[in-house]
Amino acid sequence: MKGDIGVIGLAVMGQNLILNMNDHGYKVVAHNRTAEKVDEFLQGPAKGTNIVGAYSLQELVDKLESPRKIMLMVRAGDVVDSFIDKLVPLLDKGDIIIDGGNTNFPDTNRRVAALKEKGIHFIGSGVSGGEEGARFGPSIMPGGSPEAWPFVKPIFQAISAKTENDEPCCDWVGNDGAGHFVKMVHNGIEYGDMQLITEAYQFMKDGLGMTHDEMQSVFIEWNKTELNSYLVEITSDILGYKDTDGEPLVEKILDTAGQKGTGKWTGINALDMGIPLTLITESVFARCLSSLKDQRVEAEELFGKKESIVEGDKQVWIEALRQALLASKIISYAQGFMLMREASNENGWDLNYGNVALMWRGGCIIRSAFLSNIRDAYDIDPELSFLGSDSYFKGILENSMFAWRKVAAKSMEVGIPMPSMTSALTFLDGYTTARLPANLLQAQRDYFGAHTYERVDKPKGEFFHTNWTGKGGDVSSTTYNS
Numbered sequence: 001m002k003g004d005i006g007v008i009g010l011a012v013m014g015q016n017l018i019l020n021m022n023d024h025g026y027k028v029v030a031h032n033r034t035a036e037k038v039d040e041f042l043q044g045p046a047k048g049t050n051i052v053g054a055y056s057l058q059e060l061v062d063k064l065e066s067p068r069k070i071m072l073m074v075r076a077g078d079v080v081d082s083f084i085d086k087l088v089p090l091l092d093k094g095d096i097i098i099d100g101g102n103t104n105f106p107d108t109n110r111r112v113a114a115l116k117e118k119g120i121h122f123i124g125s126g127v128s129g130g131e132e133g134a135r136f137g138p139s140i141m142p143g144g145s146p147e148a149w150p151f152v153k154p155i156f157q158a159i160s161a162k163t164e165n166d167e168p169c170c171d172w173v174g175n176d177g178a179g180h181f182v183k184m185v186h187n188g189i190e191y192g193d194m195q196l197i198t199e200a201y202q203f204m205k206d207g208l209g210m211t212h213d214e215m216q217s218v219f220i221e222w223n224k225t226e227l228n229s230y231l232v233e234i235t236s237d238i239l240g241y242k243d244t245d246g247e248p249l250v251e252k253i254l255d256t257a258g259q260k261g262t263g264k265w266t267g268i269n270a271l272d273m274g275i276p277l278t279l280i281t282e283s284v285f286a287r288c289l290s291s292l293k294d295q296r297v298e299a300e301e302l303f304g305k306k307e308s309i310v311e312g313d314k315q316v317w318i319e320a321l322r323q324a325l326l327a328s329k330i331i332s333y334a335q336g337f338m339l340m341r342e343a344s345n346e347n348g349w350d351l352n353y354g355n356v357a358l359m360w361r362g363g364c365i366i367r368s369a370f371l372s373n374i375r376d377a378y379d380i381d382p383e384l385s386f387l388g389s390d391s392y393f394k395g396i397l398e399n400s401m402f403a404w405r406k407v408a409a410k411s412m413e414v415g416i417p418m419p420s421m422t423s424a425l426t427f428l429d430g431y432t433t434a435r436l437p438a439n440l441l442q443a444q445r446d447y448f449g450a451h452t453y454e455r456v457d458k459p460k461g462e463f464f465h466t467n468w469t470g471k472g473g474d475v476s477s478t479t480y481n482s
């Protein structure tokens with residue numbers, strides 16, 4: 001009997017996905033560039049299973065049922081192209097290559113198109129949930145050649161996480177790089193969620209002077225509210241974790257955040273598409289700022305250490321903080337969905353936002369109860385342009401407003417940096433202001449560069465130029481917008 005699917009790349013994610021597929025009754029052929037890895041896997045975790053090894057790409061191809069499905073679980077970038085180049089001559093028309101890495105979606109666009117010319121179908125799929133997700137049920141976000149989906153669907157939906165109603169956290173996202181785009185936005189939102197949590201932690205620790213056990217209890221309580229999520233849950237575990245000397249391990253960890261690039265790509269795409277994705281982008285910058293450790297140490301010395309004590313009833317502050325976190329989280333997701341909407345329009349992907357929320361409901365790093373409410377919001381209005389306008393979310397934003405402003409103002413007053421929570425509030429203030437000061441900005445542009453402006457008392461699309469000083473000419477510059 002031939003294999004149902006081949007997987008290339010036996011690092012931890014690859015191995016765990018294979019074991020997961022095996023658990024669901026699929027026969028998997030496993031290959032790795034270094035042959036010893038195949039042996040180690042077969043004699044180790046794969047021992048006693050139906051998994052078979054392949055020591056060359058030819059052997060892998062020969063051992064697979066047609067149309068062949070070959071999933072690459074290798075490092076994103078050139079390695080993917082190099083495997084594709086080696087595989088293509090060995091494959092038949094109609095065979096399917098799947099890239100399950102964190103690939104930047106323009107690469108997937110390119111690969112789908114290039115392989116289509118050769119009659120090979122290509123799927124670029126986001127896979128989220130880390131090692132454990134891969135082993136027991138990840139969130140899977142596939143996109144690419146739609147012809148390939150019916151062949152891959154049963155396997156992917158079987159191995160994916162399931163919602164509380166037993167729906168698979170995996171569905172077809174859209175053409176080209178849509179799957180990798182949605183995974184990129186997932187990661188951007190992951191950056192935002194993590195940053196918001198860390199801001200709440202710093203407010204509690206430095207502002208309210210709370211102990212780690214106290215903070216752990218707060219996160220445990222928050223996890224029973226609308227904030228219920230994987231990231232809040234692991235935060236309570238982390239805060240309670242003690243090092244060998246009995247002290248909280250988290251305080252011994254160097255405060256410089258790493259990043260592999262997906263959050264940055266999300267911000268770059270937002271800038272390219274003109275979407276105000278402020279919260280995620282602030283979260284990326286917060287990681288960049290954290291990495292300037294030596295400079296920060298020097299600057300603290302230079303400017304003097306801030307006294308950031310927050311006075312007042314601790315319990316009242318904690319509840320205010322919870323509301324500020326929840327409201328900011330709504331803004332983050334609202335912005336992320338705005339970005340997906342724009343990308344969907346620009347690329348003709350026809351994204352189903354309710355389905356995206358469903359795919360993120362389980363298995364992935366940002367999984368949370370909250371995503372069920374997002375799904376409901378898009379069920380009610382599939383064209384919802386701003387998540388915060390949905391009645392459920394609007395209600396939370398309105399009810400949290402007082403507490404949110406209090407936390408934001410206090411953080412500014414005492415000098416606790418909360419870039420994501422405060423920028424989320426600023427975004428909402430801007431988004432809900434019918435008239436912003438951009439009229440003055442347009443006047444400035446016209447003043448110094450004859451860039452023209454539109455008038456409130458004339459139809460849109462009619463451009464005017466004023467000779468503001470009497471010295472400039474009446475000739476206007478072109479009016480294109482980037």
Ligand code: 6PG
Binds near residue numbers: 190261
């Ligand atoms: C997931 C994660 C994963 C990502 C890590 C690290 O969905 O399972 O998003 O894909 O690689 O979270 O990302 P950073 O190194 O950029 O923080």
